[in-house]
Amino acid sequence: MSNVKGNALGGFKNFVAAQHGAAGVERWLEALSPQEAAQVGGIILPHGWYPVGLWNRLTDHYLTLFGGGHPQCFRPIAAAIAEEDLQRFFTVLLKAASPATVLRRSASLWERYFDEGTMEASEVAPRRYTVRLTASRLPDRGPGPITCSVGIPVWQERLMSHMGAREGRCLHTRCRFRGAKACEFDVSWG
Structure with missing residues (x-):
């Protein structure tokens, strides 16, 4: 298993919250298992490491949920x-x-x-x-x-x-x- 740093994952979560509110974050986390959703829904430590698969699932789900499937919505x-x-x-x-x-x-x-x-x-x-x-x-x-x-x-x-x-x-x-x-x-x- 490989990992992504918490500063990237936390920045992603902060963006979703700012753009789509708490309800948007909840919908975004639906791509994860309940355990992973609880992990991302809690405090993300900037210097901590999190599974890269979680990052990839959240990225793909964001594109589907909020970006109409267009990769450029990640910009x-x-x-x-x-x-x-x-x-x-x-x-x-x-x-x-x-x-x-x-x-x-x-x-x-x-x-x-x-x-x-x-x-x-x-x-x-x-x-x-x-x-x-x-x-x-x-x-x-x-x-x-x-x-x-x-x-x-x-x-x-x-x-x-x-x-x-x-x-x-x-x-x-x-x-x-x-x-x-x-x-x-x-x-x-x-």
Whole structure:
């Protein structure tokens, strides 16, 4: 079993509560077993670890319940999680580094959210990197396709914005859920 960090899961829950109220949170938790629902419905510890399968089920259920099945409805959730974490945990890093320096630390940033998989970045050209995520495709072992196709690009773009990079973008160019060995992202800024 693999895990997701409580800061991500708690940020997700906070977003659902802010957008859909307590009744929305209850409906969202219906995707879980009673034990899991009680765990997520209670206090989520930011530094605690929670099963990644729980994260994947909640992500998929959110898309069905509130997003009409459209993956892009996860964008504001990923943005809210990134904003909270970038302000809380990464303030010193953002002041002292460039986007390139932070991208070179992709492995340690990934480990702040998931304990399965590896993330590495390689420079393609000045202000352009390829970021590669190798992780399991099994729903209880690694983050699901929505996290990769929407969540990671939004997080990377928020990071660049916080660092003052102009025209920062992150495109999910290869997907381990669509036949690639790993997910790849084209990250660039002006």
